[in-house]
Amino acid sequence: MDKLKVTVWNENEKAFEPYPRGINHAIAGFLRESGEFNIREALQTQPEHGLTEEVLSGTDVLVYWAHSHHHEMDDAIVERIQRSVLGGMGLILLHSAHASKIFSRLMGTDTLRLRWRDVGELERVWCIEPSHPITQGVPEYFDIPHSEMYGENFQIPAPDELLFLSWYEGGEVFRSGCTFKRGCGKIFFFSPGHETFPIYHMPEVQRIITNSVKWAAPIYRPDIVTGNTPDFIL
Amino acid sequence: MDKLKVTVWNENEKAFEPYPRGINHAIAGFLRESGEFNIREALQTQPEHGLTEEVLSGTDVLVYWAHSHHHEMDDAIVERIQRSVLGGMGLILLHSAHASKIFSRLMGTDTLRLRWRDVGELERVWCIEPSHPITQGVPEYFDIPHSEMYGENFQIPAPDELLFLSWYEGGEVFRSGCTFKRGCGKIFFFSPGHETFPIYHMPEVQRIITNSVKWAAPIYRPDIVTGNTPDFIL
Amino acid sequence: MDKLKVTVWNENEKAFEPYPRGINHAIAGFLRESGEFNIREALQTQPEHGLTEEVLSGTDVLVYWAHSHHHEMDDAIVERIQRSVLGGMGLILLHSAHASKIFSRLMGTDTLRLRWRDVGELERVWCIEPSHPITQGVPEYFDIPHSEMYGENFQIPAPDELLFLSWYEGGEVFRSGCTFKRGCGKIFFFSPGHETFPIYHMPEVQRIITNSVKWAAPIYRPDIVTGNTPDFIL
Amino acid sequence: MDKLKVTVWNENEKAFEPYPRGINHAIAGFLRESGEFNIREALQTQPEHGLTEEVLSGTDVLVYWAHSHHHEMDDAIVERIQRSVLGGMGLILLHSAHASKIFSRLMGTDTLRLRWRDVGELERVWCIEPSHPITQGVPEYFDIPHSEMYGENFQIPAPDELLFLSWYEGGEVFRSGCTFKRGCGKIFFFSPGHETFPIYHMPEVQRIITNSVKWAAPIYRPDIVTGNTPDFIL
Numbered sequence: 001m002d003k004l005k006v007t008v009w010n011e012n013e014k015a016f017e018p019y020p021r022g023i024n025h026a027i028a029g030f031l032r033e034s035g036e037f038n039i040r041e042a043l044q045t046q047p048e049h050g051l052t053e054e055v056l057s058g059t060d061v062l063v064y065w066a067h068s069h070h071h072e073m074d075d076a077i078v079e080r081i082q083r084s085v086l087g088g089m090g091l092i093l094l095h096s097a098h099a100s101k102i103f104s105r106l107m108g109t110d111t112l113r114l115r116w117r118d119v120g121e122l123e124r125v126w127c128i129e130p131s132h133p134i135t136q137g138v139p140e141y142f143d144i145p146h147s148e149m150y151g152e153n154f155q156i157p158a159p160d161e162l163l164f165l166s167w168y169e170g171g172e173v174f175r176s177g178c179t180f181k182r183g184c185g186k187i188f189f190f191s192p193g194h195e196t197f198p199i200y201h202m203p204e205v206q207r208i209i210t211n212s213v214k215w216a217a218p219i220y221r222p223d224i225v226t227g228n229t230p231d232f233i234l
Numbered sequence: 235m236d237k238l239k240v241t242v243w244n245e246n247e248k249a250f251e252p253y254p255r256g257i258n259h260a261i262a263g264f265l266r267e268s269g270e271f272n273i274r275e276a277l278q279t280q281p282e283h284g285l286t287e288e289v290l291s292g293t294d295v296l297v298y299w300a301h302s303h304h305h306e307m308d309d310a311i312v313e314r315i316q317r318s319v320l321g322g323m324g325l326i327l328l329h330s331a332h333a334s335k336i337f338s339r340l341m342g343t344d345t346l347r348l349r350w351r352d353v354g355e356l357e358r359v360w361c362i363e364p365s366h367p368i369t370q371g372v373p374e375y376f377d378i379p380h381s382e383m384y385g386e387n388f389q390i391p392a393p394d395e396l397l398f399l400s401w402y403e404g405g406e407v408f409r410s411g412c413t414f415k416r417g418c419g420k421i422f423f424f425s426p427g428h429e430t431f432p433i434y435h436m437p438e439v440q441r442i443i444t445n446s447v448k449w450a451a452p453i454y455r456p457d458i459v460t461g462n463t464p465d466f467i468l
Numbered sequence: 469m470d471k472l473k474v475t476v477w478n479e480n481e482k483a484f485e486p487y488p489r490g491i492n493h494a495i496a497g498f499l500r501e502s503g504e505f506n507i508r509e510a511l512q513t514q515p516e517h518g519l520t521e522e523v524l525s526g527t528d529v530l531v532y533w534a535h536s537h538h539h540e541m542d543d544a545i546v547e548r549i550q551r552s553v554l555g556g557m558g559l560i561l562l563h564s565a566h567a568s569k570i571f572s573r574l575m576g577t578d579t580l581r582l583r584w585r586d587v588g589e590l591e592r593v594w595c596i597e598p599s600h601p602i603t604q605g606v607p608e609y610f611d612i613p614h615s616e617m618y619g620e621n622f623q624i625p626a627p628d629e630l631l632f633l634s635w636y637e638g639g640e641v642f643r644s645g646c647t648f649k650r651g652c653g654k655i656f657f658f659s660p661g662h663e664t665f666p667i668y669h670m671p672e673v674q675r676i677i678t679n680s681v682k683w684a685a686p687i688y689r690p691d692i693v694t695g696n697t698p699d700f701i702l
Numbered sequence: 703m704d705k706l707k708v709t710v711w712n713e714n715e716k717a718f719e720p721y722p723r724g725i726n727h728a729i730a731g732f733l734r735e736s737g738e739f740n741i742r743e744a745l746q747t748q749p750e751h752g753l754t755e756e757v758l759s760g761t762d763v764l765v766y767w768a769h770s771h772h773h774e775m776d777d778a779i780v781e782r783i784q785r786s787v788l789g790g791m792g793l794i795l796l797h798s799a800h801a802s803k804i805f806s807r808l809m810g811t812d813t814l815r816l817r818w819r820d821v822g823e824l825e826r827v828w829c830i831e832p833s834h835p836i837t838q839g840v841p842e843y844f845d846i847p848h849s850e851m852y853g854e855n856f857q858i859p860a861p862d863e864l865l866f867l868s869w870y871e872g873g874e875v876f877r878s879g880c881t882f883k884r885g886c887g888k889i890f891f892f893s894p895g896h897e898t899f900p901i902y903h904m905p906e907v908q909r910i911i912t913n914s915v916k917w918a919a920p921i922y923r924p925d926i927v928t929g930n931t932p933d934f935i936l
Contacts, residue, residue, distance in 0.1 A: 124639055124641075126620050126621075126640070126641050127621070128620045128621055128622070128643070130621060140621060152594050152596045152633065153594075153595070153596055153598060153608060154596070158629070158630070161626070162626070162630070165620065165633065165641045165643075166641075167635055167636075167639060167640065167641045168635075171592055171635060172594070172635065173592075173594050173633045173634075173635045173641050175596070175633075
């Protein structure tokens with residue numbers, strides 16, 4: 001079986017203290033080390049935001065991190081990502097990708113809407129779905145010593161599966177790991193991952209993201225017929 | 235308690251044989267006769283498609299029938315409807331409203347995609363959810379002697395509740411009654427209702443639509459806080 | 469419309485400090501004060517555990533609190549309750565009713581399985597479903613100053629609707645308000661309510677339970693046909 | 703990776719015309735031919751119904767066909783199967799296993815309740831979930847020329863995933879392929895498979911069952927902690 005073709009996408013290559021070569025490099029790095037994927041990187045700052053028709057048609061799973069430049073995304077490219085997801089491409093949305101145009105478009109809601117606080121508090125991530133490919137090898141709970149808080153009420157449709165719930169030192173809870181299907185595409189949203197904390201260096205987080213990429217692999221069904229079906233098919 | 239404020243919306247006032255004064259008049263008519271609603275009518279051909287800010291802010295539930303002019307809808311008005319739904323307005327989508335921009339936008343999928351055939355065949359509507367406000371007083375199944383076929387595969391997210399399944403003489407099945415929540419708004423899609431058949435004159439169909447309007451009444455929760463929550467709330 | 473017939477059930481009339489006349493009396497009391505229900509009380513210590521065929525057939529919604537005597541429940545009575553639920557009776561399961569035979573039987577899982585700790589810590593209850601009859605009039609969150617902790621992983625099937633999530637001072641989270649349908653019956657599980665804390669005196673908790681009783685009212689559908697259907701029904 | 707350990711279970715070895723060596727032999731046969739499983743067979747007529755603790759603890763996925771001897775199942779063995787499922791064992795329920803004690807027990811409903819007719823009519827199976835491991839390689843729809851009808855209303859909880867809908871010549875529809883999770887165990891119910899028709903010889907049916915066995919493979923999570931957690935885990 002060929003390796004899964006994974007595109008790791010980010011706004012830009014900006015370096016943060018825990019990620020001196022950029023977050024994209026960090027995420028692509030641990031995925032590459034697993035030896036299970038063919039990894040390509042892409043950036044919003046590239047032509048067509050790095051997501052040309054050719055790139056998307058060669059992508060099995062798109063891993064998407066974004067924070068501050070959502071509004072600069074060209075709507076035509078957002079629609080192109082949506083078509084790819086509906087056609088079977090997996091989509092892993094990390095951290096503030098909750099506020100991305102593509103997530104809102106696939107959900108139909110203002111996924112921007114949630115509480116947040118950035119004081120570096122403790123986040124505890126609880127796994128509530130014990131029998132799921134994404135939670136394999138993940139402990140019952142694990143702690144992120146310093147995290148940005150994302151809290152309820154989070155405006156998303158009821159997830160197809162709710163896998164993780166987060167507890168915050170400051171008093172909030174959050175649906176921090178959710179799956180959705182849209183068309184033939186599988187979507188996983190996972191909220192931990194603020195840029196100023198070394199969260200993507202944590203083995204539990206790397207495990208979850210790696211598992212989710214495998215889980216989101218496309219299952220092609222090219223034979224669906226829609227449209228006019230003039231005669232009885234009996 | 236004040237009566238629910240219901241806006242019945244259509245493309246235009248075009249008359250079809252079973253609906254000499256237009257479909258909108260027929261739907262508004264049986265809803266009005268129930269005595270339970272304050273009914274207003276609106277048309278796509280009116281300024282702002284009949285859905286001004288004032289109309290929408292005065293609407294508890296929007297009943298939406300459309301067939302042939304989806305592409306002429308102004309995207310800004312579609313977005314306005316979406317905001318109203320997320321804020322709590324109920325939305326009843328009838329028949330080919332499956333292909334409307336507003337349904338696609340709220341679902342995140344190509345809700346246009348389904349099989350269809352217009353030869354006037356028998357449709358049998360089965361109720362599969364015995365304990366739901368929308369199915370109260372509806373028989374276990376009922377027959378529509380002549381109907382347009384809408385068949386699977388229908389590209390929608392998994393419904394929150396699946397209430398009706400349709401069987402067609404020509405060999406297809408369809409998820410013909412589905413509920414969804416998006417934000418604070420309740421959505422009900424019900425597929426029967428082709429313009430050349432007297433389907434909206436059937437008591438079962440009138441009952442289902444009347445029930446659904448009551449079910450979709452807004453439940454306001456004005457106190458949700460989102461955004462920055464700088465301090466611990468302990 | 470006749471008032472809903474509600475049976476409030478408990479193990480016994482044991483008095484606890486916040487409930488000098490027993491928990492059942494407290495719950496029946498605030499429901500009675502709403503003026504919307506006909507309230508009857510029943511106890512496990514009565515013949516047939518207070519749930520004779522006559523009592524159950526005269527009950528629209530059963531409110532069930534239990535803690536320490538689950539194993540003493542006669543299986544035949546448990547099955548009788550189950551049949552009533554499948555036939556349309558609503559069931560409100562409070563606090564340690566999670567460990568009751570009837571909840572396990574309706575869920576198919578070991579609903580006994582969860583974490584717990586009884587040190588009187590702070591519980592914060594978050595409402596995550598803004599558009600539901602049970603959450604009407606309930607604030608976005610409210611605090612229970614002293615509560616027993618019930619924490620994940622809780623062995624339940626994925627709820628039909630997840631309404632409340634609880635945060636605990638000691639570091640856990642819990643799905644504290646969940647709805648399920650089984651047959652024609654609606655079920656609501658709500659976890660707060662330890663006997664040594666005055667939780668059922670809190671207006672938010674009274675509001676949630678009162679709302680849930682109304683929500684769980686039966687919707688009768690006596691016309692369902694099952695079994696052999698020898699001829700084509702065309 | 704070791705092969706999945708699959709136990710194929712049946713009431714007895716009774717031969718029917720399309721299955722001269724028994725249905726169990728037919729199902730075990732095509733699973734064995736795939737080369738992907740270690741297959742063991744077991745029968746209700748054996749001691750402990752062929753499902754000793756040893757057999758179940760050595761079973762990854764149990765494939766269960768049954769029709770006429772449900773009431774003869776020892777409740778203690780049914781409970782043993784349930785415990786295995788909650789602990790992670792996959793369970794594939796075929797045809798009239800809908801009426802088995804184990805299915806009712808895991809669902810909490812009278813799964814016996816549905817319409818049925820045995821006149822050898824046409825059943826058409828529609829796949830409505832295009833992106834699922836169980837539907838891989840399965841056409842959009844396929845026909846079973848002669849089948850027993852199982853029709854709605856079928857008393858099951860809302861499935862976690864609805865994969866197949868069946869259309870019957872005689873006018874009914876049915877949720878013929880459904881998934882459920884209970885505890886750590888995955889459950890798939892697939893209705894086609896009456897003993898007097900050669901349905902298990904059809905490549906589409908063999909593909910679906912083979913896929914489902916792989917999908918239902920256990921994902922062990924031995925580290926879940928429940929029970930008293932006396933100290934804060936902070």
